[in-house]
Amino acid sequence: MSQLTRFLERNLQNPSLRLSAIQIRHLSSQAEEEKSFDDEEFRVLNLRPTQVQRQQRRVYKKDEPQPPRTKVMPVDQDWPNVWPGPRTFHPASVPLPLRQGFTEKNAPPPSKYGNAELMKIPNFLHLTPPAINRQCEALKKFCTPWPKNLETAEKWEKHFPVEIVKSDYCHALPSVRQPEARKVSLKIKLSNLKFDKHSKDKFLRLVGDRYNHENDVLTIQTDRCPTKKQNYDYAQYLLTACYYESFEVEDWEATKSLADMEVYEFEHNKSKISTEAILNWGSSGDKKKVDPGFAKSVETLINEGENEYNLKKYKEESKKLLGLK
Amino acid sequence: MLRKLLSTPTLTTINQRCIATTAVNLKVQSGRYRITPKKDKPLTYEMANPPHFIAHRKSWNSWNTSTIDGGLRPSETAIEDIFIRRFMIGTWHSLLGAEVIIKRQHNMVRVALIIRQAISPRKVYFLIGYCEELLSYWLQCPVKLEIQTIGDRKDVVFKYI
Numbered sequence: 001m002s003q004l005t006r007f008l009e010r011n012l013q014n015p016s017l018r019l020s021a022i023q024i025r026h027l028s029s030q031a032e033e034e035k036s037f038d039d040e041e042f043r044v045l046n047l048r049p050t051q052v053q054r055q056q057r058r059v060y061k062k063d064e065p066q067p068p069r070t071k072v073m074p075v076d077q078d079w080p081n082v083w084p085g086p087r088t089f090h091p092a093s094v095p096l097p098l099r100q101g102f103t104e105k106n107a108p109p110p111s112k113y114g115n116a117e118l119m120k121i122p123n124f125l126h127l128t129p130p131a132i133n134r135q136c137e138a139l140k141k142f143c144t145p146w147p148k149n150l151e152t153a154e155k156w157e158k159h160f161p162v163e164i165v166k167s168d169y170c171h172a173l174p175s176v177r178q179p180e181a182r183k184v185s186l187k188i189k190l191s192n193l194k195f196d197k198h199s200k201d202k203f204l205r206l207v208g209d210r211y212n213h214e215n216d217v218l219t220i221q222t223d224r225c226p227t228k229k230q231n232y233d234y235a236q237y238l239l240t241a242c243y244y245e246s247f248e249v250e251d252w253e254a255t256k257s258l259a260d261m262e263v264y265e266f267e268h269n270k271s272k273i274s275t276e277a278i279l280n281w282g283s284s285g286d287k288k289k290v291d292p293g294f295a296k297s298v299e300t301l302i303n304e305g306e307n308e309y310n311l312k313k314y315k316e317e318s319k320k321l322l323g324l325k
Numbered sequence: 326m327l328r329k330l331l332s333t334p335t336l337t338t339i340n341q342r343c344i345a346t347t348a349v350n351l352k353v354q355s356g357r358y359r360i361t362p363k364k365d366k367p368l369t370y371e372m373a374n375p376p377h378f379i380a381h382r383k384s385w386n387s388w389n390t391s392t393i394d395g396g397l398r399p400s401e402t403a404i405e406d407i408f409i410r411r412f413m414i415g416t417w418h419s420l421l422g423a424e425v426i427i428k429r430q431h432n433m434v435r436v437a438l439i440i441r442q443a444i445s446p447r448k449v450y451f452l453i454g455y456c457e458e459l460l461s462y463w464l465q466c467p468v469k470l471e472i473q474t475i476g477d478r479k480d481v482v483f484k485y486i
Binding site for chain 2: 117
């Protein structure tokens, strides 16, 4: 279009035809905007368009930050809904005038805005009493009532004599594994197990120092298997195996002589025969038996050693036995 | 023989002196700032208290159970924390107002930041999602960003030295 116009311009230099040329110009509005070539000058080839008007840079309109949310919070709002879970402290959400930080010269501590110290410390804003109450209410439907006739600790011990101690660990790691969690310890009072004299002695020899003489409690701790379940089963197995093994009587156990005895027993010793001989001296018919009090005193005297009390007791029992005053 | 020994002294010294690549401890200088003549150097509360005030005037920047007695993965946790810090400093470039705080609970990592309100909220939302997504993928555990914003750099300045 513009080329056509120029062509017309150049050819219509003739004044007689100028009128029509003006009409054409009016028709082509674009051509009007271009620089006129009235003076017959060459056009300038502008390689560097320095004259071009620069576009004005758009001014970035910064949004005004919202005022802190605490300013629009109603007084009777539901706080557990505002802070439902564990979260780092945020000053615009907590409507408390908190301050934290050490300052010198009686200056006020730094306020809650832009305070990294308040963000570092763990907070319990999600564990307010109403929140805990609500969680307990929600968990209630999963709970079962406490079994009847198991109200006191004595009843627990009577009906459930075996105590199992396991431990679970919580830690801040991507893994839930903790090697310490595999340990299981089994506790039982030996008075709950039925033994005879031989089996009790053998059982205590089998368990060794796992038995506590002071409170009569046997503790079996297992940690050699990799999982808790395996260790639990192993502890149960150990208790069962030791119990039944203690009732086994081996052939070589019969060869135990008086010198192999670990404690003095009146029944198996020369002392009993001698005492009975003294008691039944010169008499025939039914034999007198030794008073159990005397037997006890002899046993304590030899097992515990001679002391004032044991000797005195022995003296009294001997006098009683012989009918002396 | 003697000449030969004397002619190669450097070899023996090189054998004895090994190159140490460990960073120098700089126990006296690290975490402390020098006073400027004009007293116009801004310090945050974290910077104003040197390291021996940790647990007295300021608390730790990393919270986890690796360093307690019997804690697991202490070295891995430390390396991951360094990585998270560097990633945050690079991602929120020139926006961070204070140190990055990393808290771990179970398998979750919560990263707390203080940033300046210098970019549009849209970009902030993008960067939050970007950080959470990438860090969750790398650390193989959920990562949460908890951000507090400040209007100006001076909002976190505690004092000038």
